[in-house]
Amino acid sequence: MIEVQGLWKAFGDNQVLRGIDLRVEAGTTFVVLGSSGSGKTVLMKHVIGLLRPDRGTVRVDGIEIPTLSGKTLTEARRMFGMVFQGAALFDSMTVLENVAFPLHERQRSLPAAELRRRVVAKLKVVDLGEEVLDLFPAQLSGGMRKRVSLARALIHEPRVVLYDEPTTGLDPITTAYVDDMIVAAKKRLGVTSMVISHDIASAFKVADRLAVLYDGRIAAQGTPEEVRRSGDPFVQRFLALWFEKQ
């Protein structure tokens, strides 16, 4: 379970987060929706301890993340998997090496054959076959890179998976595929997922609950239906623009 309480963060004069409160139940998918610059990625970086808040706290399965540092923070990060907006695959490594990386770093004594077997199994979860094992990230399409990134995030069987803009820059078919992948990862592996997105269609498809972030504050929070019925003017405008487009 992820709990964010009264989270404030500024970079110089720029106040990015202004008292965020939210709660993600174990085994559910929570989407944080918002336009560019609303503070979504900053919020996610606090959850995994890449940033420290000015005020407030983040608890993941009871562990207070901002109080950790060094070895304890490294230990805590083992419960996370993260899919980055640009996939963030290591350029100099093959798909096999990329996906195996978190596992190899945790269990260096694991034989190469076993490592390969586990990588192949995780690639199967994201519908990729053995033929991609020896390819480098530059040889993959955008959608394939996202899938490899998800396989890498899942390889060590994390309790929490964080997705940073997983559908940005993808075509509609690949977007639908990535959405299905997020839902499937939750169902098959029972992970708690937190998705940062500005893609309203994807958000309503994958979310058990969602929050709309505006100007560093939560403008609305609840099930997709509750958010759709929110009286907040920004949420109404944000959703109306999308429904008009449809």
Added chain:
Amino acid sequence: MTLAAFPATFGRVRGLRASFEDFGQMLLFGLDALRWAVRPPFRPELILAQMAAIGVGSAFIVSTTAVFSGMVLALQGNYALRQFAAEGYVGGSVAISLVRELGPVLTALMVIGRSGSAIATEIGTMRVTEQIDAMETMAVNPVHYLVVPRLLASLVVYPLLTMIFDVLGYFGAWVMGIFVAAIPEGPFIEHTRTFVDPPDILHGLGKSIIFGGVVAVITCWRGFAASGGARGVGEGTTRAVVMSCIAILVVDYAFTLVSVGSGR
């Protein structure tokens, strides 16, 4: 000072403060790398890969620079010393210049151009494409994984390349001295034996180890501090090369002053 000049002065003071802050952060980064260097897991495969990239990759350019530097030094030395009928001292003077100064300094400058810039670019690209953030989220310390192998490889490879430089530089001088300048080989070799002692060689190699560490920390730090996409990576690389070259000359002066004194 007029009131109109105040914003410009204030801007300069702020820039100076930012430079000091950056320097301080780089020192802490270097200390952090040293701290991680003695912690497991040790990654010999990454250290060997970096030794190959820095050492083998730079061997050709270092060798070429060494041979031509030795040849030029021999010709210039012969030109100057012949006026005193002392051309027999060319071998010794070239050898002492190479092992104490030119070997370590020119080797470091060549490796900065060849491999230091590559390190800053590679790490800078990893920074702006979130690969370093990804590594952190996978509970792997990026300083431990990326900086330590480059630092340890540099500490080993710089003195090895300096030895190659010294040998090939002297070879270039010998060829020019004996076959072009027609210096008698006996005095050429004999004065080399007289001039160069093992402490001279160790002085040069000691310098090169320090140069390796300094360049590794600066180039890795500029990569880590890169921001803002391709342009930021380019600027980081340029700063890495300029800072490393200046640092080599400053450290060379400081090392020489401390080890041999002012000579008063």
